[in-house]
Amino acid sequence: MADLRAHKMNYNNSDGKDGLLRMDMPGVIVLGDKKYAANLLWLTYDEATTNGETIKAQKKIRHDLIKPDFIGERINLISQQAYGHLKKGHKIGMPAGAAILTEILVGEWHGCFKVDNGWWYVAVHGDAIAPDGDLFFESEEKAYAHFSAANERQSWPRVYAPSQWSVDSKSEELDLTALFGNALPTTFLKPVTLTALFGNARNAIAFFIAVGFLLLVMFAFGTTSLKSYFSAPPAIKRIVSLDITDPIMVPPRYVDSAIANNQLLEIEDFPAPLLIEKCLVTFEDLFISLPGWSMDNLACRDGDVIATWTKVRARIADLNKLRGRFPPNVLMTYNGQGKLLVRQPLDLSDINKTKMQVKTKEYLYALITTRLETKGDLSVSQVESPAPPPVIDPNTGEILPAPPADKFLSIDFLSPIAAYEWSDDFDIQGMRPLELIWSVRDSQWRLSGLIQYQ
Secondary structure (H helix, E strand, O other): OOOOOOOHHHHOOOOOOOOOOOOOOOOEEEEOOEEEEOOOEEEEOOOOOOOHHHHHHHHHHHHHHHOOOEEEEEEOOOEEEEEEOHHHOOOOOOEEHHHHHHHHOOOOEEEEEEEOOEEEEEEEEOOEEEEEEEEEEOOHHHHHHHHHHHHHHOOOOEEEOOHHHOOOOOEEOOOHHHHHHOOOOOOEOEEOOHHHHHOOHHHHHHHHHHHHHHHHHHHHHHHHHHHHHHOOOOOOOOOOOOOOOOOOOOOOOOOOHHHHOOOOEEEEEOOHHHHHHHHHHHHHHHOOOOOOEEEEEEEEEOOEEEEEEEEOOOOHHHHHHHHHHOOOOOEEEEOOOOEEEEEEEOOOOOOOOEEEEEEOHHHHHHHHHHHHOOOOEEEEEEEEOOOOOOEEOOOOOOEEOOOOOOEEEEEEEEEOOOHHHOHHHHOOOOEEEEEEEEEOOOOEEEEEEEEEEO
16 A cells, blocks of 8 residues: 655655656546546555544545545445545546446456547556556557556556557457446545535635625615514505405315225235335345446345346356355345346344225325325326135025125336335335335336225
């Protein structure tokens, strides 16, 4: 790990060519319609760091020396901090490109990659991004010179470079657009200065001027209001009566006739919000970043939660090593077509079924649409279970009337809002969740289920 105090002179180097901060180099790479932060200074915590106070002190030393505008936290097998600056083009919320790449390409390696606006060099030692291992070059000549020098300084187990460079037989060319297309960002830049928060000093000054002006207006308005409050009331004017032919009455609230007549069908089942909560808790257990794999979705159905990943750059031989990242009661399977499935059963031991009264169709329609129509796309349809077979009286042999078939409203709800925010809206008697899916890739949530009605 880099010793910041040892490199202090390099930080203050006016030309920036030898300094780790590299303030003279731009720090944004472009891939298609997306931009990623590069030319970040990556530092790993000292091995001697064992408690929170030591980490806090170490962060302060680094902050005083580096004077960053942004900081990004990379927390995985290796915990690192990335330091960024406005001068390099970094912006709030920008994802760190090197953090994404090290989730896909694990171990010890270095490489130079063609991006839309230049050339990007990345060096990784034992899954840790090197302090000088995240560089962006606008010139291919400078990128090649730096890569060649780094390649000669040590022997790298894996090397990635453009094929036209003809580095050596063990080098491999990678398509970053394909790699990043299925990968999720894990590290984002967060501002640590007011200037970074507002994008530049001019915006920060404009903001405070606007706030000051707003406070001045509010003060003036408050003064005027108080003056009016303590002033004498205006003279009472003659009130003109308006003839109203019919009395104004508040319309009655909707009353379910079946409720009024105590004719409700009663069933016993788990409350829907508790089932959804169980699914969400298990989602959190399985939402794990796996090097070389990209998570597709998490699904809760038939008493299990199933997490699915797509292989990006992982090796099948390493699957056994991933087993220890999951709870002991999961089942891991690989389908042979690039998909890893992890299944964990729901623990329903601490919740009980409760008695519920089945409502009428009209009442349920009104309730569902009122709660959910503004939170996502809602689809409701009617379904019926197959009619039960006739019953024969064992004493007389007569065919008795069959009980009526169960009737349900089929619900399909799609929302960009996380299920934590709307799970209580399904606190509906007779509601049976069938499937809850979180599509991680496009951040969409889908719940399907049945609500029994009479």
